[in-house]
Amino acid sequence: MRPLIGITTYAEPQVSWGSWSVPSAVVPLSYVHVVERAGGRPLLVPPVEDGVEETLDALDGIIFSGGNDLDPEAYGAEPHPDTRGTVPERDRAELALLTAALQRDMPVLAVCRGSQVLNVARGGDIVQHLPEVLGTEAHRETPGVCLCRSCPTSSGRCCTRSPPAATFSTCEPRHTASTGMSRSRAACRSVSSARSRSGITPYVAGCGSWP
Numbered sequence: 259m260r261p262l263i264g265i266t267t268y269a270e271p272q273v274s275w276g277s278w279s280v281p282s283a284v285v286p287l288s289y290v291h292v293v294e295r296a297g298g299r300p301l302l303v304p305p306v307e308d309g310v311e312e313t314l315d316a317l318d319g320i321i322f323s324g325g326n327d328l329d330p331e332a333y334g335a336e337p338h339p340d341t342r343g344t345v346p347e348r349d350r351a352e353l354a355l356l357t358a359a360l361q362r363d364m365p366v367l368a369v370c371r372g373s374q375v376l377n378v379a380r381g382g383d384i385v386q387h388l389p390e391v392l393g394t395e396a397h398r399e400t401p402g403v404c405l406c407r408s409c410p411t412s413s414g415r416c417c418t419r420s421p422p423a424a425t426f427s428t429c430e431p432r433h434t435a436s437t438g439m440s441r442s443r444a445a446c447r448s449v450s451s452a453r454s455r456s457g458i459t460p461y462v463a464g465c466g467s468w469p
Contacts, residue, residue, distance in 0.1 A: 261318035263298040269348040305351035319365035322372030338386035
């Protein structure tokens with residue numbers, strides 16, 4: 259039997275298809291395809307605060323997907339002016355789900371926003387606006403936009419040579435999603451793999467002790 263892997267969904271105020279434009283719980287289909295290719299059976303988990311234990315009883319592991327930054331209130335901070343589009347309902351649901359999953363030593367994979375949820379669940383906080391710390395927006399990604407000052411603007415491709423030392427060591431895409439990054443204040447450790455109850459060993463990264 260294939261392991262059942264939960265994937266937390268986005269909570270979007272308006273999603274359109276056909277004649278409808280309604281609040282929706284959705285997730286990029288790439289998450290589903292990756293779980294299938296890894297030998298699992300994906301199950302979408304919408305942001306609901308109740309029924310955490312019943313949900314986890316049905317799963318062998320869970321992926322905390324990407325999305326908007328956490329509401330700073332979740333880790334006791336004031337919002338930065340550039341922290342926008344938070345969804346407290348999703349934050350509360352995922353923090354409850356992740357905390358319960360860690361208590362069970364359930365395999366957890368935290369992706370992008372999910373790593374923020376993991377860090378806050380373990381007592382960490384978040385740098386809300388990295389450019390104020392790094393002095394650059396190199397962590398952002400916009401496909402096809404090169405960060406190297408020496409790249410020809412007409413080529414449409416990023417150069418392979420190293421840019422000047424004053425810029426960056428490699429050509430990297432820019433990321434337009436989350437501006438925050440988890441701090442490692444929480445006593446959290448990463449592991450490379452874990453066995454699910456079905457005996458399949460997926461690649462995971464997270465916290466807790468693993469079987």
